[in-house]
Amino acid sequence: MNEDLASYWIETAPPGRPYPTLDSDLNVDVAVIGAGVAGLSTAWELARRGRSVAVLEADRIATGVTGRTTAKLTALHTLVYERLRRTRGIEGAKLYGHSQMGALRRAAEIVDELGIDCDWERAPAFTYTCDRDRTQDLRAEAETAREAGLPAEYVTETELPFPVAGAVRVTDQIQFHPRKYLLALTDDLRRMGASLHEHTRVLGLSEGDYCRLTTESGGVVTATDVVVATHYPIFDRALLFTRLSPRRELVLAAPIDAALDPHGMYISPEEGTRSLRTAPYQDGKRLLLVTGEHFTPGSPDVEERFKRLAGWATDHFGNLSFTHRWATQDNDSTDTVPLIGPLHATSRHTYVATGFGGWGLSSGIMAGQLLSELIDGSTLSWAELYDPRRVASTLREAPAFFKHQARVAKHFLGDRLPPLSGGSVDDIASGDGAVLRVGTHVCAVSRDADGQLHTVSARCTHLGCLVAFNRAEQAWECPCHGSRFDPDGKVIQGPATRPLEQRE
The missing domain is CATH 3.50.50.60 (FAD/NAD(P)-binding domain)
Structure with missing residues (x-):
């Protein structure tokens, strides 16, 4: 890899x-x-x-x-329609479906009008489950999505290389090069x-x-x-910021034989999310893109999550040679x-x-x-x-609002109390980082591959939560609102606009 x-x-x-x-x-x-x-x-x-x-x-x-x-342009958003029917009524679900399907039509108009070469492909989208106890949820989702205006149906078979218990299928969706x-x-x-x-x-x-x-x-x-x-x-x-919860997900890409192409875009909320699609590649192959393992920014086990996602992909698609891997970040609204x-x-x-x-x-x-x-x-x-x-x-x-606030409060208030990361600067290995108390300062200290130390304030410049080190991506991340910084404190991703302060 x-x-x-x-x-x-x-x-x-x-x-x-x-x-x-x-x-x-x-x-x-x-x-x-x-x-x-x-x-x-x-x-x-x-x-x-x-x-x-x-x-x-x-x-x-x-x-x-x-x-x-992962570049899926679809109006099928996992299990959103049945949730909207419960919280906003069927009219709310219909408005959501109408607006999302309208976005697909608008994108198609733009591609045609400007003549954009962007690997544009029509394909069905699926939300699937391998758990028979969840098939009723998917049946309800298919029915509500269809009532909301999507060309949706409940199916029990797909072109995935493994059996599913059931799936929502929506035809004529889009995958492209964003x-x-x-x-x-x-x-x-x-x-x-x-x-x-x-x-x-x-x-x-x-x-x-x-x-x-x-x-x-x-x-x-x-x-x-x-x-x-x-x-x-x-x-x-x-x-x-009180109504937005950040999360990161991992993406792996590997060439596969065209015969293994599952011909669609797939997602399951199970196993920390499993999502996949393919894209045009070369030499008669397709590029398989697998996404999942969502986690809170600042989690220390990202490398292990990459390995778990790779294991899932090889278990289901055979021996794979991964050519690309990356992570993305999303924000979930509380409703x-x-x-x-x-x-x-x-x-x-x-x-x-x-x-x-x-x-x-x-x-x-x-x-x-x-x-x-x-x-x-x-x-x-x-x-x-x-x-x-x-x-x-x-x-x-x-419920989601207060759950989110409790999590943020844990980081915002709990981070200000001891203990912080144990050990000393000498304990930090190359490629690793830790939050330490150095004198009167709470510092984010990392050591690069050459053994050089980088020391910055551990307080996120957005609202002051403590950052945590993501070893796989070599970044300091705020678990409260998702700001990300490089080892020298430069902003990689907001909402923070100012770098972490330098420390000796």
Whole structure:
């Protein structure tokens, strides 16, 4: 197995045109923060409507979470429809199905209109179980999904190389190369005159009749409207962090003979999630992508999880030679539904898209449709379903809400009490890290492969939870809200916008 963590999508797409860091002031109609699928889809929809748009990306375009997805574009989101029927009624499930299927149709229109070469394939999507005691759950899901407008049915056989007890099957879904798709959108944005900026981290937002964004690079953007599409919102004024729970998942890729292709996209909530699909490869083979082992950021056993996922894949598909492995991160909202719409209760010009729960491709494309309508002063029938201003403390959300708050409180308060990681700096092996108390400071100390120590503050710069070391990815991660930092404290992933403080 390739020991480097490299996303197949990032490695096999064209490098993309480099875009400059914003180091001067800029005035636009709409500023979009974040250049993943949600941000670029929103920017593209608005530019097509004649709005002047700026896209501000802290790293490279389409190399964040969207560049590390499994790239399933489907409206079948595991077991969401029966859950929505219980919490939002069948009308809520129908609105969800209508909006998600609409995102698939919109993506197909864009691919046709722009002539995008992105390994576009139609395939059925399945949610399956190997547990006979759970087949009733899948029967109910199939029935509700069908009533919600999906071409869904319950089946007992698939083309997987192992038997299933039952499955929900939805036809005519999509799998594709996400980075190739988004680079094509970016090229079209450039042709339409949009201002695109990479390595431009936004630090501040002032709201008013006109919004003002300040950046780490010194440029200031003045915009009538602002869209925060940073996966996890970098601004907490709406307290959305109380309703979002971060989780990471692992992805492995290996070539297989085309005869072993299961011809579909599959997911099971069992065994810490098992999800798979294939993609076009070379020499008459397909690339098998297997995802699973979800865990809280900062878990110490990531390498063991990679081995467990690899073992599951080889048990079911035979001897495999893995060519790529990587990890992705998702945010789950406490009531299942993404948060897309006004950023907070009094927002007039600021909007957010977050909480996609592992289904960011369909929800991100849908967010582009929804937010462009809202910014234009219109609305869609399903806008209220996704509105972030919906009450967070309703009975339907309360159990998950309080469970999430208890977990965060454990890290936020418990982390401030002894004991911290035992041992001393001398005990830290190459490639490992630990949180230690050094004098009056709580420090995150890691040792690189050359034996060099790296010491930074262990307090996440977002809200102060203690970070933990992910050995497999060589990163400090916040278990509360998912911020990630490299060994020298540089921000890899938000919501944090400032690096961990250096320590001697």
